[in-house]
Amino acid sequence: MVSSSPKPSQRLFLYIAGLTGLYLAAQLFLFHIPSHLSFRWFDLLFWFALTLWLSRGQIKLPLDAGINQLQVVAIALVFLFPPWVPPLLITLGFFSPDLGQPYYTWYKDLFNRVQFGLSSAVSVLGWLFLERLLHQWGPAFTELVGAFFSTFLFFLTNTSLVGMVIHLASGAPFRKIWTEDIRWNVWSYLILAPVGLFMARAYQIPLVGHWGGYSVLLFLVLLYFARSYWEEKVKLQEAFDRLIEVLVETLEAKDPSTRLHSERVAAISLDLARALRLDESDQKRVAYGARIHDIGKLGIPDAILLKPIRLSPEEYEVATSHPLRGVELLKPVHMYLQNILPIVRSHHERWDGRGYPEGLSGESIPLQARIVQIADSYETMTAGRSYAPSKTPSEALQELEDLAGDQFDPELVKVFKSLWLAHPLWREREEFLRAYTSSASFWELSAPSSPASVLETSPESE
Numbered sequence: 267m268v269s270s271s272p273k274p275s276q277r278l279f280l281y282i283a284g285l286t287g288l289y290l291a292a293q294l295f296l297f298h299i300p301s302h303l304s305f306r307w308f309d310l311l312f313w314f315a316l317t318l319w320l321s322r323g324q325i326k327l328p329l330d331a332g333i334n335q336l337q338v339v340a341i342a343l344v345f346l347f348p349p350w351v352p353p354l355l356i357t358l359g360f361f362s363p364d365l366g367q368p369y370y371t372w373y374k375d376l377f378n379r380v381q382f383g384l385s386s387a388v389s390v391l392g393w394l395f396l397e398r399l400l401h402q403w404g405p406a407f408t409e410l411v412g413a414f415f416s417t418f419l420f421f422l423t424n425t426s427l428v429g430m431v432i433h434l435a436s437g438a439p440f441r442k443i444w445t446e447d448i449r450w451n452v453w454s455y456l457i458l459a460p461v462g463l464f465m466a467r468a469y470q471i472p473l474v475g476h477w478g479g480y481s482v483l484l485f486l487v488l489l490y491f492a493r494s495y496w497e498e499k500v501k502l503q504e505a506f507d508r509l510i511e512v513l514v515e516t517l518e519a520k521d522p523s524t525r526l527h528s529e530r531v532a533a534i535s536l537d538l539a540r541a542l543r544l545d546e547s548d549q550k551r552v553a554y555g556a557r558i559h560d561i562g563k564l565g566i567p568d569a570i571l572l573k574p575i576r577l578s579p580e581e582y583e584v585a586t587s588h589p590l591r592g593v594e595l596l597k598p599v600h601m602y603l604q605n606i607l608p609i610v611r612s613h614h615e616r617w618d619g620r621g622y623p624e625g626l627s628g629e630s631i632p633l634q635a636r637i638v639q640i641a642d643s644y645e646t647m648t649a650g651r652s653y654a655p656s657k658t659p660s661e662a663l664q665e666l667e668d669l670a671g672d673q674f675d676p677e678l679v680k681v682f683k684s685l686w687l688a689h690p691l692w693r694e695r696e697e698f699l700r701a702y703t704s705s706a707s708f709w710e711l712s713a714p715s716s717p718a719s720v721l722e723t724s725p726e727s728e
């Protein structure tokens with residue numbers, strides 16, 4: 267839901283106003299902390315220009331990861347200037363990428379400035395604390411640990427404040443936003459921690475000429491090329507994802523009763539993958555595979571796909587060819603779908619070997635496919651079909667348990683049950699559809715540090 271005349275809700279307004287007050291208080295507090303670091307106005311101007319340049323965007327990485335370059339300069343500033351300077355430079359130097367765009371809003375800009383300012387203030391305080399704590403270990407060790415610690419604090423503050431604003435704007439549960447969409451990004455932040463420190467030291471100790479800025483600029487050229495390279499790569503991936511989305515939407519348009527079916531299957535599969543502690547890229551692959559698992563149904567005639575009564579044996583044979591049709595359909599782009607095609611191919615195999623298309627059994631069925639199979643079955647049972655009325659969540663769970671060891675991987679059913687008992691959002695179909703429709707934007711969230719379009723979401727329910 268994108269509002270035509272974006273206006274912050276009262277809660278959102280109070281939140282941003284409160285953060286602005288907090289930022290000003292932090293700035294005042296830092297101003298009174300004595301420091302041995304001195305600077306020239308030229309240094310201030312140089313780093314202000316860098317902040318402006320680096321805040322223009324972030325390097326996006328595959329699988330929705332992103333590295334914000336602003337945090338690199340924020341960490342460098344911690345080591346170069348007295349405590350009050352980094353948050354001030356970051357706040358004033360933040361350059362809103364929306365500026366000049368029709369969807370630019372002053373409150374989103376203000377929010378970004380103060381949240382980055384506060385994140386910077388917290389990372390400065392973290393460094394001051396650590397510097398005192400570890401000073402006997404020597405400067406090299408203390409600074410390296412300090413760079414990681416400050417980066418971590420920057421990440422924690424930044425993502426919490428952004429998570430909260432997304433919660434207020436979209437109504438999506440804060441814990442869900444933070445744990446599922448933000449938390450794991452910590453690694454892409456921490457990996458750049460030493461870079462901020464390196465930039466600061468390169469500025470202080472000139473390697474080229476008599477000015478450290480040359481080294482920093484050289485470094486920025488490399489960063490610029492890295493960014494361009496990744497941007498192109500990510501654009502390609504995004505175009506591909508959109509194409510797949512279109513295919514999924516076409517499939518759902520064929521059969522409106524399956525509306526948001528694949529989203530719910532993906533949500534359940536993702537929770538299962540997390541509970542099984544698959545690594546993050548595998549979790550993403552499972553969710554992606556869940557979205558497109560039935561793509562082969564595009565090749566099944568409507569007369570069979572939408573038939574309100576049970577299928578004849580011939581029709582059944584056509585319908586059950588959809589996993590292999592899906593694999594065929596996606597074959598030309600298989601290089602982009604590593605570990606995802608087995609989900610499309612094997613999501614109708616059964617634990618006892620009586621499934622299709624290959625009759626695989628037990629653990630010879632790829633784990634990702636077994637995960638999606640359980641999620642798909644639960645979603646289908648609770649959604650109902652034209653030939654079968656919907657089951658209640660408890661009835662659907664009971665059926666999964668009854669068929670554990672026959673149709674389903676018994677261990678996975680146990681994991682499913684433990685998740686189900688915790689009452690996840692996907693348990694009740696209507697509840698899920700309502701939440702999903704009202705908070706679609708948080709699923710699109712690709713980076714915690716830039717709340718993207720979510721601030722334009724009008725929380726009309728309030």
Ligand SMILES: [Fe+2]
Binds near residue numbers: 559
């Ligand atoms: Fe299927």
